[in-house]
Amino acid sequence: MTIHDLRTRHGDASDGSADQVGGRLSRVDGPAKITGAAKYAVEQQLEGLAHAVLVESTVAAGKVRAIDTAAAEGAPGVLLVLTPDTIPPLKTASDWFGTPPPDVPYCPLARDIAFSGQHVAAVVAESFEQAVAAAALVKVSYDEAPAVADLSDPKAGDGIPIDMMTKEWGEAEAAFASAPVRICAAYNTPREYQAPMEPHGLIAAWQGDRLTVWEPSQWLDGMARTYAEWFAIPFENVRLVSPYIGGGFGSKALALSHGAVAASAAKMLGRPVRLVMSRPQTFTGYGGRAAxxxxxxxxxxxxxxxxxxxxxxxxxxxxxxxxxxxxxxxxxxxxxxxxxxxxxxxxxxxxxxxxxxxxxxxxxxxxxxxxxxxxxxxxxxxxxxxxxxxxxxxxxxxxxxxxxxxxxxxxxxxxxxxxxxxxxxxxxxxxxxxxxxxxxxxxxxxxxxRRAYGEALVRILADGTVEVESSSIDMGQGTYTILAQTAAETLGVPADNVVVKLGDSRFARAGVTGGSRLAGIMTGAVHKAAGAALDQLVGLAISDPRSPFHALQANTLVVAGGRVSSPRGDGPEVSIAELLASVGADQIEAKGDTMPANSTAEDRYKAYTTIATPLTHxxxxxxxxxxxxxxxxxxxxxxxxxxxxxxxxxxxxxxxxxxxxxxxxxxxxxxxxxxxxxxxxxxxxxxxxxxxxxxxxxxxxxxxxxxxxxxxxxxxxxxxxxxxxxxxxxxxxxxxxxxxxxxxxxxxxxxxxxxxxxxxxxxxxx
Ligand code: MCN
Ligand code: MOS
Structure with missing residues (x-):
């Protein structure tokens, strides 16, 4: 059985509108996920794959005094032990606003410890088990300093005022003082964690100065930018691949230091390297909700x-x-x-x-x-x-x-x-x-x-099926499904005939999947791209002398259920495949985006690789x-x-x-x-x-x-x-x-x- 065979459209069976926006189409990626056909980032089988395991700080503050790697280096299967002294320095990358970074080296392994769980070393070995065993042999000693444990720590103090968060109107304090009814109470929330099913992890592989990263990602273009800046290679040289994601809830939007470690190791070894965080490591690999x-x-x-x-x-x-x-x-x-x-x-x-x-x-x-x-x-x-x-x-x-x-x-x-x-x-x-x-x-x-930008490519293939491509992602929200519906409705084809491809940074670009903005952006982009593809199709059908509709002198045609006909019902009715064959077209392709029309290449790069978006709510x-x-x-x-x-x-x-x-x-x-x-x-x-x-x-x-x-x-x-x-x-x-x-x-x-x-x-x- 192929993935395509597994796709079933049981929405509400009675509801014929599953091919349209607003219909109850079931998740088109559901069967692949449930049967195991969906391959997640770290499940890629690559020739010569090596395995990295992180060693983390056991103190919350202080300095690494020394790291004794001798035992780990001598352990079976070990290829590399990385410490702040042996990992090659990277360049500091810009933040997610795109602020130009200072020209200082970046080391993803820490000497100065700011929290328990910070990465201080990594071991790379032939097998995952060997890497785990050797990581346990790395001996780190610290000069520990007093830590501020949390908000209630007496050392924590009142903190730093964030003036840009101040919102004021009227005379709030005076009005409170004179109000007939007054209440005042304190409310606390603790640290909370995203805890997605799939932990953080990646496989990094280099071909010359080109880097491919298979990593669950809520933002392929943003993460590609960070990797490119770390390794000082052109943005185009980085490819992020993330077709399936086992949940993110906000935790997978940024390239993190463990990714820099894995990509560095892959570069040093000339082999692909896989690094997967343990569940405990995910609690400090990316921060949860602040207390x-x-x-x-x-x-x-x-x-x-x-x-x-x-x-x-x-x-x-x-x-x-x-x-x-x-x-x-x-x-x-x-x-x-x-x-x-x-x-x-x-x-x-x-x-x-x-x-x-x-x-x-x-x-x-x-x-x-x-x-x-x-x-x-x-x-x-x-x-x-x-x-x-x-x-x-x-x-x-x-x-x-x-x-x-x-x-x-x-x-x-x-x-x-x-x-x-x-x-x-x-x-x-x-x-x-x-x-x-x-x-x-x-x-x-x-x-x-929240509104931002995205682009999509829509391709009508010779057999009448449709492909939609975008570097946006689906971590479970339903992007695959709603984009299939959008293309199906706009083009007048069944949603079953639409294959949506997401999660590859080589595709048409998209900004971050955060702030619940992706569906609005990407349905807009796909609607536009599909509309442009439809215009091309109808244009060909009307104007190409080889088209069965040419003699009709129509100024528009109807496409519904994957078939083309004239609005008045006179003339022929053919499938999209037949129409394309008659005019000798292999395929039709159109791009659509939600950017302002006069946007420059630089505007687009910024729009897709930073969150510096001009559209406030x-x-x-x-x-x-x-x-x-x-x-x-x-x-x-x-x-x-x-x-x-x-x-x-x-x-x-x-x-x-x-x-x-x-x-x-x-x-x-x-x-x-x-x-x-x-x-x-x-x-x-x-x-x-x-x-x-x-x-x-x-x-x-x-x-x-x-x-x-x-x-x-x-x-x-x-x-x-x-x-x-x-x-x-x-x-x-x-x-x-x-x-x-x-x-x-x-x-x-x-x-x-x-x-x-x-x-x-x-x-x-x-
Ligand atoms: N949708 C719809 N009609 C709309 C808007 C959305 O039917 N008007 C549906 C669509 O199925 C769409 C989904 O809701 O795919 C989410 O759309 P949207 O609100 O635009 O949110 P995003 O696609 O940007 O998804 C990100 C959002 C965020 S920020 C977090 S955090 C989160 C969430 O989605 N993390 C999730 N939902 C999640 N769901 C799963 N399964 N896993 C996560 O990690
Ligand atoms: Mo959602 S927390 O904005 O990824």
Whole structure:
């Protein structure tokens, strides 16, 4: 059986629209993944493959005094032991904004230690097992220095103010002081980790001064740029290959130091080198979500109308790197308030630099404001849903622009109806089932519509099938599927006749898959490329003297179901293959992109290899966001304090959906991740060594099927022409935003106990 045979189109069988945008086509890559036919990056079988294993720092601060490699070098199968002294220096690469880097050498193995888990050496051997065994023989000694373990470390201090995060209007402090109702509380979120199924890893191979890297990647063009700059070779000389990715959740967008180690080793040996991180190594190979602290103060009148929001936030960053988790992002747009002030600091600690994890910023931000407004609701005695409607922001309160679309009122209404919110008894501890306390909570979420650029190539082959090529990626979101639908709809062919090829940097280019922007960008680019290919096809059919349509003198033709005919139904009807054969064309090819028409080659290079994108979500006249409302039921065991989420209804506005089946799956994935965040996930720091103790999937808990009830999602979006070419808004990150506060609010309703520190574990309830 070939991969193609395995592709089945069982969407809703009754739904004939699977060939179109908006249809419920099943994942076209699903069968290949499930049967094992899909080859992941490190599964490539290459001649002469050698295996690298990292040696990591066991202290969180200080200097490497010495590395004794003698035993490792003498171990069976060992080809190379790399240390800061033996790995050739690379060049420093530019950051993801494309800022020109300083002309200083870059060493991916550290002498100066800034966190436990930093790479200090690597062993390369004939087999993986030999490399693991030899890595254990590398003896590293340190001059250890005192470390700042985490945010609560007394040495951590208040941190550095990030002025660009300040958002202020009105007189927030004064309005708070004079408000009749005042609440003030602190909300904390711990370090959390992306924990994708597939760990970080790669295979690097050189042919002369050309480098091929098979590596799971959310950004082929950006990572290719980094590799090219490290090794001082032209961008075109690097090829990144990443057709399948076992999840990323933000962790796979950048080339990281382990990649530099593997590519250096491959160059030194003249052999391809594979390096795969162990699960514990993934916890420090790329940073997870930064730990955060927020204080939210709300001043309101007795009807629950907000007069003032004063918000202060802090997030962890590393000693040498800068990560800002924008904590005021939801606080500043969710509710109407005449007075507002939000400020943020970052605190340097001895950890890997934190990174992007599904809805960075919006996620913890919503935990603060959506918990705080629930607290306000109880203080003033107003239903938590009603108080949100009373403070509904009719326009973006920060940007002072109209919403492009905001179906949040509709989301509250649809969610409440489906959940049965009207039957909620308001008092905490007033609903129970035996010894289970039942709580119902609500919270809203939002995510901005980020827009950038992408290009696609569409090829109609002689047999009438269609190929779509793009260097964008599918890490599970459904890119393969929605791009097949887009090409199928635009060209008038069945989606089964479209083969989408992604994940190769030789293809037409794309920017980063982050910020839930890829679907909007790439459907736009494919729509444009397919439209251009269709124009060529119809043009040929009308004008080529050999075409069966030539005599018709038509000015347009219809292509549907892969067949070409005249709009009036007179004249012939032939397949695309027959038409191409009649005019002697091998294929038709067209490129489409979403760049401004006058863009230069340099503009394009920048657009695809950096995140310095000019299109903010508040560009022009509108403020663009996705919105959602989560209604959650929890059951809390009165004796043991264990919390189970027993029911979830979420109503979401992501604009037009390209594929409702996949959007629902994305939303559910986000909600599940949010339940994990609410109840389970927490990187636990060993204060003595500044180390994450639970750096494995047995101790770092994520939800299993048994933790997750049926989840109902309701789409309330309408097409949003200001957000994307085809009217969709972001889906991938939206649904995680607001889940944790909805759970916390439900736990308060069940127990009368407000937990402001995630996760909500049983000891916090007793
Ligand atoms: N979609 C849709 N209608 C829309 C928008 C999107 O039907 N209007 C569906 C499509 O199936 C599309 C998917 O939702 O493929 C996601 O689209 P979009 O919101 O544009 O997000 P991206 O394609 O840019 O994906 C990135 C996003 C991010 S930033 C993280 S983090 C995340 C996420 O997607 N990581 C994921 N979802 C993930 N899903 C899986 N399985 N694995 C991850 O690592
Ligand atoms: Mo998503 S955290 O923007 O990759």
């Amino acid at each position: 955060t602290r927020q204080t939210v103060t709300l001043g309101a009148d007795r009807d629950g109308k907000i007069q003032s929001i004063v918000h202060r936030g802090v997030n962890e960053t590393s000693m040498g790197g800068m990560w800002v988790e924008p904590l005021g992002s939801v606080t500043s747009v969710m509710y109407a308030t005449p007075n507002f002030s939000s400020k943020q600091n970052v605190v340097r600690v001895n950890s890997v630099v934190p990174g992007a994890m599904r809805a960075p910023g919006e996620n913890p931000s919503a935990f603060g404001i959506e918990s705080a407004i629930d607290e306000l609701a109880y203080v003033v005695g107003i239903d938590p849903l009603e108080i949100r409607l009373r403070n509904y922001a009719e326009q973006d309160p920060h940007a002072r622009k109209a919403w492009s679309t905001r179906q949040l009122r509709e989301a509250f209404a649809a969610g409440a109806e489906a959940f049965g919110w009207a039957r909620r008894s308001p008092a905490p501890r007033s609903m129970r089932d035996g010894n289970q306390l039942i709580g119902w909570g609500v919270a809203a979420g939002t995510y901005p519509v 508040t560009d022009g006249d509108y403020s663009r966001h996705s919105w959602c409302a989560h209604f959650i039921e929890v059951r809390v065991d009165e004796d043991f304090g264990t919390v189970r989420v027993s029911r979830v209804v979420s109503a979401l506005d992501s604009g037009r959906l390209y594929n409702p089946k996949l959007a629902e799956s994305q939303w559910k994935g986000g909600i599940i991740m949010g339940i994990g965040q609410a109840l389970l996930e927490e990187g636990i720091v060993d204060r003595r060594h500044g180390r994450i103790v639970n750096n494995n999937l047995a101790d770092y808990l994520v939800p299993t099927n048994a933790d997750i009830p049926d989840i109902q999602t309701i789409s309330v979006g309408i097409p949003d022409p200001h957000s994307s070419a085809l009217g969709g808004k972001g889906v991938g990150e939206l649904a995680i935003v607001g889940v944790a506060p909805a759970v916390a609010n439900a736990v308060f309703h069940a127990t009368g106990k407000r937990v402001r520190d995630l996760p909500i574990t049983l000891e916090k309830l007793i």
